[in-house]
Amino acid sequence: MMLPAEAAELLFGRLAACLGPSALDIGSGSGFLAAEIAARGVRFELTDVEDWRQVSIPGSTFTVASATALPHASGSVGGVHIARVLFHIAEWRTALAEIARVLAPGGRLCLSLGWPLYTGALRELSNAFYDRASEAGLPRDDVRADISGPDQIAASLTDLGLIAEDPIEVSGSLMITPREVIADCVAVADRWRPGQDRGSLPSLGDDVLASSGLPADTPVPQPRTIRYLIFRHP
Ligand SMILES: C[S@@+](CC[C@H](N)C(=O)[O-])C[C@H]1O[C@@H](n2cnc3c(N)ncnc32)[C@H](O)[C@@H]1O
Numbered sequence: 117m118m119l120p121a122e123a124a125e126l127l128f129g130r131l132a133a134c135l136g137p138s139a140l141d142i143g144s145g146s147g148f149l150a151a152e153i154a155a156r157g158v159r160f161e162l163t164d165v166e167d168w169r170q171v172s173i174p175g176s177t178f179t180v181a182s183a184t185a186l187p188h189a190s191g192s193v194g195g196v197h198i199a200r201v202l203f204h205i206a207e208w209r210t211a212l213a214e215i216a217r218v219l220a221p222g223g224r225l226c227l228s229l230g231w232p233l234y235t236g237a238l239r240e241l242s243n244a245f246y247d248r249a250s251e252a253g254l255p256r257d258d259v260r261a262d263i264s265g266p267d268q269i270a271a272s273l274t275d276l277g278l279i280a281e282d283p284i285e286v287s288g289s290l291m292i293t294p295r296e297v298i299a300d301c302v303a304v305a306d307r308w309r310p311g312q313d314r315g316s317l318p319s320l321g322d323d324v325l326a327s328s329g330l331p332a333d334t335p336v337p338q339p340r341t342i343r344y345l346i347f348r349h350p
Pocket residue numbers: 142143144145146147148149163164165166168181182183184198199200201204205306307
């Protein structure tokens with residue numbers, strides 16, 4: 117769960133309203149996020165450089181494509197959703213130019229650079245897990261892009277001729293146990309480099325959880341804020 121139910125409803129409902137009836141999801145990964153928005157009325161074309169899909173989204177299609185070379189005609193896409201992807205793309209300026217190119221007049225872009233999943237002891241736990249996995253030869257997908265933050269992205273989008281609208285920001289607090297953190301780290305495929313055998317992750321997760329000293333099933337409050345930039349094609 118990304119947010120408490122009421123906050124999630126607000127976030128995904130607002131994103132669906134911004135994107136319109138059909139939209140492109142760039143770097144869709146597992147598809148969990150697109151599935152939530154699709155359930156609120158958006159028919160998605162999912163794209164990614166790898167097929168990491170872990171959920172089926174009725175009515176959606178999937179195409180292997182890089183954000184830096186979208187196989188779409190200019191002005192042909194009603195809306196674009198891209199979340200937690202740009203930091204993974206060294207040529208992020210090319211990706212933004214591609215988004216501006218494919219958006220139809222009046223179409224909207226909903227872009228999030230990402231959000232911290234955990235704070236405090238749970239953040240240390242997830243970092244310890246990823247460190248152990250890396251030592252065991254299973255590195256996470258590297259963050260490569262030289263991006264200073266959302267303001268730089270917003271300035272680039274404005275330079276590309278897109279028009280800024282009010283951002284979407286939704287906050288909430290979840291109760292999450294250490295065991296749930298490890299289960300999430302193990303389960304979500306798109307956090308890892310492609311082509312790795314992730315079969316050893318569950319036992320690595322058990323080891324890290326046991327050695328953390330945290331009570332595995334005691335929920336810990338976790339504040340979360342999810343923020344999207346919204347831009348419109350003129
Ligand atoms: C952290 S995951 C985010 C997945 C999903 N958007 C979400 O928020 O749950 C980053 C995704 O970006 C994808 N990606 C990396 N480079 C890409 C590129 N050049 N074009 C499209 N997707 C890319 C990865 O394959 C991965 O699925």
